[in-house]
Amino acid sequence: MPFLFRLKVAAVFAAAVSLPGAAHAGVADFIRTQTAAQGRDLVDAARAMPAERYRYSPGPEQMTFGELVLHVADGNYLFCSPIGNSTAPAVEKLPGDGPKDALVKRLQDSFDFCARALATIDDSKMAEMLVIGNVRTPRSMAILTLSGTWNTHLTMARDYLSKNGQAVAATSR
Amino acid sequence: MARPSPRRRADGGRARRPLRVVSSWLTLLGLLLVCAGARAHDLPVNTMVNAFVRVHDRQADLVARVPMDLLRGIPFPPADGRYDLAQPGPYEELARTLLADAFVLAEDNVLLKPLRSEGRIVAVSDRSFDRFDHALAAVQASTGSAASIPYDTGYLDVHFVYPVKSTGSRFEIQSQVAVDVGVLAPLTVRFVRGDDEGRAMIIPPGADPVDLDPAWYRAAGGFVVLGIEHILTGTDHLLFLLCLVVPVRRLRAVVPLITAFTVAHSVTLIASALGFAPRGPWFPPLVEAAIAASIVYTALENVVMPSMGRRELITCLFGLVHGFGFSNALGDSLQLAGQHLIVSLLSFNAGIEIGQLGVLGIMLPLFALLRRWMSSRRLVVVLSTAGGLLGAVWLVERWQVLWQVDVACSGAGCLGHAAPWLVASVALLALVPMLSAYRKHRTSRISQRTQ
Numbered sequence: 001m002p003f004l005f006r007l008k009v010a011a012v013f014a015a016a017v018s019l020p021g022a023a024h025a026g027v028a029d030f031i032r033t034q035t036a037a038q039g040r041d042l043v044d045a046a047r048a049m050p051a052e053r054y055r056y057s058p059g060p061e062q063m064t065f066g067e068l069v070l071h072v073a074d075g076n077y078l079f080c081s082p083i084g085n086s087t088a089p090a091v092e093k094l095p096g097d098g099p100k101d102a103l104v105k106r107l108q109d110s111f112d113f114c115a116r117a118l119a120t121i122d123d124s125k126m127a128e129m130l131v132i133g134n135v136r137t138p139r140s141m142a143i144l145t146l147s148g149t150w151n152t153h154l155t156m157a158r159d160y161l162s163k164n165g166q167a168v169a170a171t172s173r
Numbered sequence: 174m175a176r177p178s179p180r181r182r183a184d185g186g187r188a189r190r191p192l193r194v195v196s197s198w199l200t201l202l203g204l205l206l207v208c209a210g211a212r213a214h215d216l217p218v219n220t221m222v223n224a225f226v227r228v229h230d231r232q233a234d235l236v237a238r239v240p241m242d243l244l245r246g247i248p249f250p251p252a253d254g255r256y257d258l259a260q261p262g263p264y265e266e267l268a269r270t271l272l273a274d275a276f277v278l279a280e281d282n283v284l285l286k287p288l289r290s291e292g293r294i295v296a297v298s299d300r301s302f303d304r305f306d307h308a309l310a311a312v313q314a315s316t317g318s319a320a321s322i323p324y325d326t327g328y329l330d331v332h333f334v335y336p337v338k339s340t341g342s343r344f345e346i347q348s349q350v351a352v353d354v355g356v357l358a359p360l361t362v363r364f365v366r367g368d369d370e371g372r373a374m375i376i377p378p379g380a381d382p383v384d385l386d387p388a389w390y391r392a393a394g395g396f397v398v399l400g401i402e403h404i405l406t407g408t409d410h411l412l413f414l415l416c417l418v419v420p421v422r423r424l425r426a427v428v429p430l431i432t433a434f435t436v437a438h439s440v441t442l443i444a445s446a447l448g449f450a451p452r453g454p455w456f457p458p459l460v461e462a463a464i465a466a467s468i469v470y471t472a473l474e475n476v477v478m479p480s481m482g483r484r485e486l487i488t489c490l491f492g493l494v495h496g497f498g499f500s501n502a503l504g505d506s507l508q509l510a511g512q513h514l515i516v517s518l519l520s521f522n523a524g525i526e527i528g529q530l531g532v533l534g535i536m537l538p539l540f541a542l543l544r545r546w547m548s549s550r551r552l553v554v555v556l557s558t559a560g561g562l563l564g565a566v567w568l569v570e571r572w573q574v575l576w577q578v579d580v581a582c583s584g585a586g587c588l589g590h591a592a593p594w595l596v597a598s599v600a601l602l603a604l605v606p607m608l609s610a611y612r613k614h615r616t617s618r619i620s621q622r623t624q
Contacts, residue, residue: 030267034248127274136379137352138274145353147246 028121031083031143035118038150039111042072045157046107051100053164065160067096069103072153076110079146082130083139084117220358222350225305226278226385227365233285233335233344235276236308238328241294243351243358244268245325249294256294256322265292269331276360277347278335279382285335292331296322302330305365345382352379372510392513393520396506400524403502404532409464409567410495411532416471416560417488418533419540420553427537431529433485437492438499439522445500446507446518458575460497465567467491472561475553499525 046069049056054066063071081088094106126140137145161167224237241249249264250257269290278285293312295301301311312330337344348360356377364371364385376383384391404410417434421427444450471491474484503521510517543552 026263026267027270034246135352138349140271140274141349141352144244144246144271145351147248148244149246151245151248 026123027126027140027143028118028123031121031147032115032118034147034150035111035114038147038154039108039114041154042150042157043104043108043111045154045161046100046104048161048166049100049157049164050166054100054103055097056160056164058160058163064096065157066098066100066103068153068156068160069107070094070096070098072150073103073106073110075146075149075153076114079132079142079149080110080114080117082132083142083146084114084119084121086113086117088113220351220354222348222358222360223302224276224360224362225308225365225370226344226346226362227305228337228340228342228344231337231340232288233278233280233337234309235278235287235333235335236305236312236330237272237276237333237360238295238302238308238330239268239272239350241325241327241329243354244329247271249324251324254324256324256327265294265329268292268329269333272329272331272350273333275349276333277349277382278333279345279347280335280337280342282343282345285337287333288336290331290333292329294322294327294329296327299328299330305363305370343388344385346376346385347380347382348376348378350378355379372512387510387513389513389516392510392517396510396517396520397524397527399503399506400521400526401528401531402524403499403521404525404528407498407502409461409468409564410498412560412563413464413468413471413491413495414529414532415536416468416475416557416564417484418536419556420475420549422544422549424537427533429485430488431533433488434492434495435526435529437489438496438525441493441496442499442503442522443518445497446503446514450497450500455575455578456497457501458571458578460494460501462568462571462575463494464498465564465571467494468564469561469568472557472564475557476561 049065054069055064057064057067077088077091080086091106091109094102096103121139126138126143128139129136130139130142132142220240220242222237222239222243224235227234247264247268269292273287273290291312293314295311299311301307308330309332312332344364346360346362350360351358358378360376360378361373362376362385363373366386371386374383374385387395414434417430418427421430441450450456471487474487499521503518507514507517540552547555
């Protein structure tokens, strides 16, 4: 009984703090979960594409697979640095038609950086304005954008894989 | 013995050539007005965020409809390619949590925090956002049949309730939704006051906070500044003004010119802002090209025939064109006028006049100073040639833009909008030779009398 009583008190307290006062409850945890899940899926997709198909592009106006991988990595450094208030490491310039191993490593490193940068954020400063590129946006919206770009790019990567006869892993959604 | 002034003598013989040019130009304008039509806008409407704000009983309600496309970052659970609305709870709540920061509502410069919120996912076919009360009722209803919404389509309807100090406070709104896509995801918001749904304002994400219901003096002040800014940054208007007044040596002769320009551009500016101008996508580039043509014509007239005989009339004609240009510049800003449309329009016009007078206040003494170093005629030729060349470059550039616009008529609407202006143009065309003949007649009578 005392244990159940304590459990009830804890549940009531948790419900209370999740109401208006803690307006951003769960956002920090959400982006950390997304970083792990989407990072794994995107790196898996990058590994699944054969090296000789990294220059594949569905159309002349679209990125090659290699450029897509590099684009995601660049985006990770661009977003995770201000969101996590951490300085992005200086990385060597890498061309979109670079070797597959280097591109996959760059992608993996960028997700590792995001995981480190986002490890310490909490829900208390989600309304804080950040400058990302030349855009001012609240941290919460930057998180939504980052997660959205991962979704979009994962869909693209899987589409590229499918068009090259590669098996496509199940969506994380 | 009094003699007719050289100005008037020059009028008589060479009046026809420029008249023909003006007539041809206006005929071309008329033809384009008749043939041009509206083209559907290319804005992907599925990324537009719609919202209503109502303030009453010490609370503000913000009801917004956000396309799911803009919430792709939230992994709503799917079920057979559709939203699994049996369990959207935590994700729908997460979306509301994130959007609470994206809709920035402030009361007297103090940021408001939502007291509570609710939301639901709806299909694209849902039409409940036509009115505030319908939207509020819908968002408060249960999700219902939403289980049939295909993934990545539809909207998230949200309702935020904010505590406010007074309904009479100054409320401002700003959108931070999808700042990364910029103007493709504007916030269309209506401020609801009683039964009045208010005027829709379209606010780009990341733009400065917008006063939802500005007091008349705030609206007026803002539009005066906008008018001044527009004339001071409008190089083409300034160049036209320069070409217009450079041959004039006396202040007394400048006044009727500026008055004619002011009256004319005020007429088209106000008429256009009140919705009487053609609305096709061809119209703004046509006006821009015509403004460039006005510079070229005035500069040419200065160089070839330095006559001031019909300048008031020509200024009046070109003033009508520049008025359309001013209204294009006013464009979306007028939506920020709140309930004070006329006050804001007049204020914008006043701002243009203030800016214009300021520029003339610099230009005229400068010309007087330059005339000490060179002959008046040389000054006119040098400045008009430079101005005319620049105008010609703009004319070519703008003509190319106009040429790329689809001017095919898509219905009777384009003709309907163009017709009044066509009639007005024809009337003015008729007026030019009439006034010219009258002036000629009067000149000859004065000449006869003096002889």
